[in-house]
Structures are given as structure tokens and as C-alpha cells.
Amino acid sequence: MKKIIICGAGIAGLVNAVRLAHSGHNVEIFEKNSTAGGKMGEYSESGFRFDTGPSLITMPYVFRDFFSDIGKNIDDYIKIMPLENSCRYFWKDGREFNAYTDPxxxxxxxxxxxxxxxxxxxxxxxxxxxxxxxxxxxxxxxxxxxxxxxxxxxxxxxxxxxxxxxxxxxxxxxxxxxxxxxxxxxxxxxxxxxxxxxxxxxxxxxxxxxxLYGSWYIEGGIHRIAQALIRLCGEFGVNINYGHELKDIHSASGKINMCIFKTADESRKEITDFDILISNFTNNRKLTGKEYFKSTDWSTSAFIALLGVNGNSVKLSHHNILFSDDYEKEFIDICEKKMPAEDMTIYISITKKSIAEDAPDGKENWFVMANAPSLTKNFEWTEKNSEEYFNKIIDKIGSFGIYDGNLKEDLLLKKLFTPADMLNNYGSEFGSIYGLSSNSLMTMFRRPKNRSDYYSNLFFTGGNTHPGGGVPLCFLSGKIVTEMINTDQKSI
Ligand SMILES: Cc1cc2nc3c(=O)[nH]c(=O)nc-3n(C[C@H](O)[C@H](O)[C@H](O)COP(=O)(O)OP(=O)(O)OC[C@H]3O[C@@H](n4cnc5c(N)ncnc54)[C@H](O)[C@@H]3O)c2cc1C
Structure with missing residues (x-):
């Protein structure tokens, strides 16, 4: 049995904690924020509930396998519900396409x-x-x-x-x-x-x-997955220390032997009584090595508007895409010029379409997102720039004729998140959602491996490491790291 500390209570950090505790290890989590779940966040106000991160789930078997591996019944924790339509696609010329899940x-x-x-x-x-x-x-x-x-x-x-x-x-x-x-x-x-x-x-x-596997949502919202994992941590005796930001490490003989945290009350805390450190983030140069930060091609980030809408959109489905006219130009803007796209593709997710409690009667909760570049010197998300970009998005939605009222006048709630918030909230490199971009196959070699090249008792788990981003892959990342530790524990 090992004493394992996990820094970061994102999905993979939590999965790792539960799996390792189930294997008999003594596990403790340290998370900088006051809540767990990382990018799988939730926001509620005035009767509207929003998932602020992931909105679509694939590979449902990954979740079923996880619960079965730890000897629990998934139905006691989350209900994975199928969608009939993965996404409704709209183009400006009026063409529409439904990506039905039934073949x-x-x-x-x-x-x-x-x-x-x-x-x-x-x-x-x-x-x-x-x-x-x-x-x-x-x-x-x-x-x-x-x-x-x-x-x-x-x-x-x-x-x-x-x-x-x-x-x-x-x-x-x-x-x-x-x-x-x-x-x-x-x-x-x-x-x-x-x-x-x-x-x-x-x-x-x-x-x-x-x-192949269809598209799924979770009854009560995707954040229920994070809540289930937090509950499981409690059941397996894993303590989550909130308000603990990893600031520094000390090492000797190729092993990390001290983690230094800044706590929510600004004090310094040193932790030394551990055998293994798992990092659920890759933003710390001392952990990842400086080489990783020589990269400049970070994955995209997002500009998000959470909208409480005083009306019902009959034309929209649970997931919707309003496409840009020139996709290539859009990605030149985002990935090469590193600027918000002039003509952006807009994603709108309305969980109210499947979960009645997510908005008051006669109203809808719109999660509106446009891909955006990770943070560079080329563009600053000032309040003014954010408002202007939001207005462009609203105008574009208007031009598609998918909402019968006047969207601007029907807004009861509006909350904006920019790539700068992604950096502040989750500490992901330059506000990117997935760390290093997958624009080159070399990414597989460049991103931090699950087991550190530098320290024998350091592991990485989560969407910015192997096997990659997205909720199911984070579950798999947690599984891979658990298996590596269980197999190799004598040598760690
Ligand atoms: C807007 C958005 C939409 C998405 N849509 C989807 C989708 O539809 N489907 C899908 O499958 N996936 C989607 N994803 C991706 C998915 O949410 C992520 O891949 C996944 O949640 C990442 O989990 P993680 O385990 O890597 O940890 P993260 O969520 O990155 O969490 C890392 C944790 O570490 C903490 N931390 C960071 N630095 C420190 C520090 N120094 N000390 C202590 N703690 C620290 C953070 O606070 C955070 O809690 C989306 C993500 C976003 C942001």
C-alpha cells in the first residue's frame, strides 16, 4: 500500500483517487479551487442550471466499466440517457441536418x-x-x-x-x-x-x-458525474483538501519528496508524507519540464455565454451547430492568426430540451460557445472585447432565423466566460481546453506522459496528458495510471 497524493480534483484526478483507494492505497487530494470537477463545472442562477464545461458524452461503456471495476452499481450514482439526435446542424442558406443516433x-x-x-x-x-x-x-x-x-x-x-x-x-x-x-x-x-x-x-x-456508440446526456446534468465521483471519494475514505494550490516541489534522488501549497487563507503548507504524486494538470514547469513549454501550438479555448432565455426555441434541439460560411478561414483566424474568428461557428446546447428542471416553465437555458484561440499577445479579452464578440454572436444567431423572438430582448440572464477565465478557473496552459494541440501527430510524443520522464514517483492524469481530452478519455487516463501504479509499485 502506498501513500498517494493527487493534485487537482478534475475528473481524472477524482477517478484516479477512487480507483487507487479501491485498490487499497491511502489517497488524498489537493485542489486549488473550492469545488471539485475542474472543467466539468456547473452554474445555477434564477432557476436556470448550466453545465459550464462538457455537454455531450460518448463511449458510455467507459462509465459502466468504471463503476463495475470498483464494485458499485452505476444506477445508484448516475443515469446515462441516450439522445435521439446527436446534433442539429444549421447553415445560413436554410439547410438543416439532424445527426440521428438510430442508424x-x-x-x-x-x-x-x-x-x-x-x-x-x-x-x-x-x-x-x-x-x-x-x-x-x-x-x-x-x-x-x-x-x-x-x-x-x-x-x-x-x-x-x-x-x-x-x-x-x-x-x-x-x-x-x-x-x-x-x-x-x-x-x-x-x-x-x-x-x-x-x-x-x-x-x-x-x-x-x-x-457507433451514440450520444448521451446525464439525468440532472453532466456535472452529476463529478458529484458521483466526489461521493465515491467520501465512500472510499479519500479526503479532498480544497483551497490548496500547488506552488512548488522539492526533490532528491529523482523523486519528489515535498509539495508546497498556497492555501485559501494565503498560508504556505508543506506536505512530505507521501510515496507518489499524481498531477491532474500539466501547467507546472517544475513537474512537466521546461521543454514542454517550448511549444507554442496550444489547443483551442472557448468563448462561452450562459443565457437564460425568456422563450422557447422550437427550431433548436438539445445540441445545435450554426456553421460559419468559410470554415477554413475560421480556423486560419483561430489556429494561425490566433484571433477570435470573424465569422464563427456557434454551438448552442439547451439541456432544458431533455431535462425539464434546468429552466423555469416557458424559458430555456442556452449554453452558447464559439471556439477561440488559447491566450496569446495577439488578442486580449477585455470586458469591451468580450461584449463586442458576444454581440457579434447574437447578431449571427439572429441571422439564422432559428429563434422566433428577439433574443437580445428575451435575455433574463447572461454570463460570459473567456479563455482568460479558462486559465484562471482550471489552470490549463494558456487557457487551452486540452493542453498541447493535436494539430501535429508529434503531440503524442511532446505532451507529458502518464509517468514522468524526470521523477520516478510522479504521474500525470487527465485530458492534457495521455490518452487525451474529453470525459471518457479522462476516465481512461485515470484507469491507465492506476494500473501503472499497481503494477509497478515495488519500483516506485
Ligand atoms: C467548454 C468546454 C466544453 C467541453 N465539452 C466537452 C464535451 O462535450 N464532451 C467531453 O467529453 N469533454 C468536453 N470537454 C473536455 C472535458 O471537460 C475535459 O477534457 C475534462 O473535464 C478534463 O478533466 P481533467 O481530469 O483533465 O481535469 P481538469 O478539468 O483540467 O481539472 C484540473 C484540476 O486541477 C486543478 N488545478 C490546476 N492547477 C492546480 C494547482 N497548481 N494546484 C492544485 N490544483 C490545481 C484545477 O483547479 C482543476 O480542478 C469540454 C471542456 C470545456 C472547458
């Missing part, structure tokens, strides 16, 4: 909106993406990152597919002819904060997973 409904929708040929393209795309999923499911998503995991006979035979340099957008162009169908599939690159024009075709596993 037959999806087939009919693709044929009716895009035609038979694009449906054939869809089947071929999925077949092509299946190869990457089959190659990566066990070797990458569920294992510690090791180059030799790629070097199976099948991997070597198909090495050209991995190193072809083809992007997500190249793949969309290969399988689809309709520019709107291409745009729809390009969008999946944004799920890990990258540009479809740069990110590898390997990430076609993202739409593959979504269409």
Missing part, C-alpha cells in the same frame, strides 16, 4: 439532405475510420503510450496510413462531395481542440465513436 433514421436523413452518394461516402468513411479505431482502442486509448504499441504486424503494414500527413479535412474531401457534409465531418477535429485542416486523419475515430 436507419440517420440513413434516411443523410439521403434526404445530402443524397444517396453521400450516404455511400458515409459508409466508406466509417469503414476507413474503423481501421484507426481498431488499431488504437486497446493500444492507445486504454494503454500507457508506447511507440511499440503501434508496431504490431498490422500497424507496420499500414504505417503509411498513420504517417501519410493526411488531415481530417483531406479525409472529408476523399469521401464526400457536398461541402456541407465535409464541413460537418471536419467539425469533429474541434472535439480535441484542433483544426480539421491540420489534425491527422487518425482523429476520424472521433466521429466513428460518436456514430
Amino acid at each position: 436507419e433514421n440517420l440513413r434516411e436523413e443523410i439521403i434526404s439532405v445530402f443524397g444517396e452518394k453521400e450516404y455511400d461516402g458515409f459508409l466508406n468513411y466509417m469503414e476507413y475510420a474503423k481501421f484507426f479505431f481498431d488499431m488504437s482502442e486497446k493500444n492507445i486509448l486504454e494503454s500507457e503510450f508506447k511507440l511499440r504499441n503501434f508496431l504490431s504486424v498490422k500497424g507496420i503494414k499500414n504505417i503509411n496510413k498513420f504517417i501519410s500527413g493526411k488531415s481530417i479535412n483531406d479525409l472529408s474531401n476523399k469521401f464526400y462531395t457536398d461541402p456541407k457534409m465535409r464541413q460537418l465531418f471536419d467539425r469533429y477535429a474541434t472535439y480535441n481542440g484542433s483544426s480539421p485542416y491540420l489534425a491527422s486523419q487518425i482523429f476520424s475515430i472521433i466521429p466513428y465513436i460518436e456514430f
